Amino acid sequence: MAGTGARQIAASGVRRAGEFRHLPKADLHVHLEGSLSRALLCRFAHRQGTAGLRAHDLAFHDFDGFLRAFARVCSFLRRPLDFQLAVQALGRRLRRDGVIHAEVFFSPQVHTRRGLKYADLANALEQGARLVQAAGGPSMLFIADGVRQWGVEPFQRLLADLERHPFPSVVGIGLGGLEEAIPSRAFAPAFAAARARGLFAVVHAGETGPPAAVLEAVELLGACRVGHGVAASQDGELLRWLRRRKVTLDVCLTSNRRTGACPAGRPHPLAGLVGAGVPVTLGSDDPALFHTTLSGEYARAAACGLDDAALRRVAGQAARASLLPPHARRRLLATLEAAWRAWRPEDG
Template identity: 35%
Template sequence: MVLKAEIHCHIEGAASPELVLAQARKYNVPTDDLIRGDSFIWHDFTTFLAAYDRAADLFRTEDDYARLAEHYLSSLARDGCIYSEVFTSPDHAVRAGLSPQAYTDALGEGMLRAKAKTGIEGRMIVTGVRHFGVESVEAAARFAAKCKHPLVSGFGMAGDERSGETEDYVRAFEIAREAGLGITVHAGEFGGWESVANALDHLRPSRIGHGVRAIENPDLVRRIADSGVVLEVCPISNIELRVYPSLDEHPFPALHAAGCTLTLNSDDPPFFRTSLKREYEIAEKQFGLSTRQLQKITRNALEVAFVDRQTRRELLARLDASVKLR
């Protein structure tokens, strides 16, 4: 099995329908309009975000969040994943009635439990939600900068990238950068290539969440390839959210051929009926990547992971050992 690493997954979006149903029973909340069979109910980006918020609302205590993180990272480890970075959201914690610190500590506890059971290494990227506004994203950055949790190593921004001007978020990213956190930002998913260029110009991330619509501008593709900025590509998410009509139209192969550094990720796996394993399978079967190229995708993720030097060395050594064994 090719070892895997994931650097773009929203923890609230990683809750399986089974787990969400168990939470709904616990809190006596009806789910008829949230889950049908084994799928979440939504049909576009707006209704997806609403379903995501409703599922998140069923995680209310520290124990709930610890179980969510343990559950997700353990499932990744079963599929050969050795490293997982999850996006966390202080805004969702507050909505659920928990302090951002209690929420972060609980997720960290769940990640450590998964590591004790399976060896998977985990980190958290605190995110602001762009369409909640500049003040809320700055509050998330201030929390990320001061929380000092050993597993919080990055800051990012998710949500609707068409909301607000990118320049308005500069201060939030400066707060995070000054605190020594790694920087990533969602762009080039629902916004076009200009959104990616703006993010690079103003927020100076080392990684872009999605970024696939950079393909609309060949100069920008060259800039990304030359700069080494890494794209956190989530192919099935892009199809399910109708960024592209089908995998045949997905720009992964073109970005790869142009020399961009790419990673594979699941984004919100049960919402999109995917998993990290499935993303690697699609890269192999649909995009034609060889085993060596899939291993390079994992290497790309480990090389840009928001971890200290020693942890990176250990993770790369695990990957290298698995490559030699094949």
Template identity: 30%
Template sequence: MQTQNIPKVELHVHIEGTITPSLAKKLATRNGVKLDPSVLQYEDHYTFTDFLDFLNQYDMVADCIRTPQDYEDLVYDYLERCAAENVIYVEFFGSKDHGEACGISYPDMVAGMAKGIERAEADFGIICRCIMTCVRHYGHERALPAAQAMIDHPHPIVVGLGMAGDENAHHPKDFAAAFNLVHKAGYPTTAHAGEAAGPQSVKDCLKYLPIKRIGHGVRSIEDPALVKEIVQKGIALELCPGSNLSLGFYDQPEDHPILKLKEAGCRMSLNSDDPPYFMTTIGMEYENGMQLWGLTEDELRGITKMAIEDAFCDDETKAKLLAKLG
């Protein structure tokens, strides 16, 4: 891998979506969960027929998580794999809703994640933080408790709020109360938009939510005025090219707007989203940046630098990461 020596940063990955089939088997056995054998055909990746099949498999595999120890193990497992690809920092998305659906309280879930993060930093030197998410298609009624939990149970690993889920469900303004609550408490925020839904979804997030980053945001390219606004406001795009291609939002690498967004001056990071589902890794995303889109080593290092600057961690941690970049 030609990009192995480049320090990497990931800002957009769903922790439940990092579970490999081999880890899913381990968790399922430990927790007495029966998995459909068709989901476990391979050791390191899944296959699916369409977006709905992907969501079904994702939920099925995530259901193997039943204890704080499971969260510790899956966080450690993912960070170990990242460290092997010279990743120096990860911000993953966690879900209060998922934890509670599996019978785990918010504080216990975060405590389990924190143990995995601490072990990985001690063993591999990789630094990690968590962005708690609300799920858009669950509605704003469940977003506010997620935001309140962050404030009521603060933890050093939880550094921001995000919104995942179906971009076409509900309207961003419905979630303003949750986002404003954490914003006033000093937490930065991000939201998924401009992938499954068009540029209007990005416009609405920028108008109604106090966001610093957009998850995906690739379809902003369809609206030149929006791209100009994103650049002027310094909004960072959490790009996940492998995910976009795997889900069929773009047919070929040359159709993906990564280079157009870069040329327009957009701030960006490269990310894996749900790596075993899209047969990618953060290392492969950097490698594809070079092999498929012709990004140079200096340009990829520049993307890492932008990602550090746009991360939600504190300034002291950013300074430590920038020192590793050289």
């Protein structure tokens, strides 16, 4: 009888993160700064001769509180070497979780404001990614994430930095922060210039903002993927448009709950997005701040109602929507599909 009960639970979508850890996965939405463990931040603080962090120092209850915690974490990154160490620590964290490819946001404006040089920190990321690859992966690409509420001019300076100091692993530019601070239209010329120089646009939209923000990210900024985009679930016409245009949404379930973007007590719109045929991937976003892993996100997606076939599709979509060159993308897709096809979910 116990076995039957367990099977029923498994069939109803309850899965543990551990069931996904051994499966190869790609995380297309993870922030370097939000991945730093408290232990690593305390090591940085010790070297800097400043006070370490207590457990509740990074606590938050809403989106504004989250942004403050994120800024606090950034303040511990002071030397280029810190960025290399941060990338190596993220690499270890992802490798332990079965992630074989990651597309990592970093926030250069936050650091150059404090006096760091873009070229030094991007070079440190590049070195870190090489060391991670040599240690067994995952492969890493980077997306320079602009701060929307700081305005267009600082964003243009970020773009100028990227142009002056190209690095092979920095392949994208994005926009995050307070969604409704400045309209996307204001950033359209800068994004057009970035795309003309071969950079991919990956934009946070429809996280705390309205469905129209998702449309604008694609139409005005040329986003090839949208970070979150969950507000699209409120607009059936937009869902059909996203499906037709094959725009991928990188959905971060734990993040949405912890920031209040999708309040607890209401079902998360993930299953609706998948049901509408919108391409979706799962991301861990800021795994240290949200206490999650990509495996944990897959378990959460099962709890949201995604069946095993849908989870397989989502896993493969992370390869299809990746910013890798075509041959590497095909190789990643083949690896993911082979492993997930052979996956036999535990049935208790």
